[in-house]
Amino acid sequence: MEAGEGREFQRLDLWLWCARLAKTRAECARQVSGGSVRINRLPTDKPHAKLRVGDVLTLALGGRVRVWRVLALADRRGPASEARGLYEDLSDPA
DSSP states (O other): OOTTTTOSOEEHHHHHHHTTSSSSHHHHHHHHHTTOEEETTEEEOOTTOEEOTTOEEEEEETTEEEEEEEOOOOSSOOOHHHHGGGEEEOSOOO
8 A cells, every 4th residue: 555545635734744844743834834835826824734646835945945746645754765755846956
């Protein structure tokens, strides 16, 4: 069974933590609450927002803008190599 298989959505803060955006889930929730995240171009400040496979996240962090397409939902917070399989980085390489 693939990671996240059988589920339609996952909490945004939990997914960001599993994708290793920050060291703690609370820190991920603060990033979302602070308005640094958009889902499919729509701003969200709700850490409990529903994230689905195929959604595109825009993350304004540390003076950089990252754009990630969600490829999979996470079952757990694993190593960095596993986390990179959760998303496709669509950001401008510059």
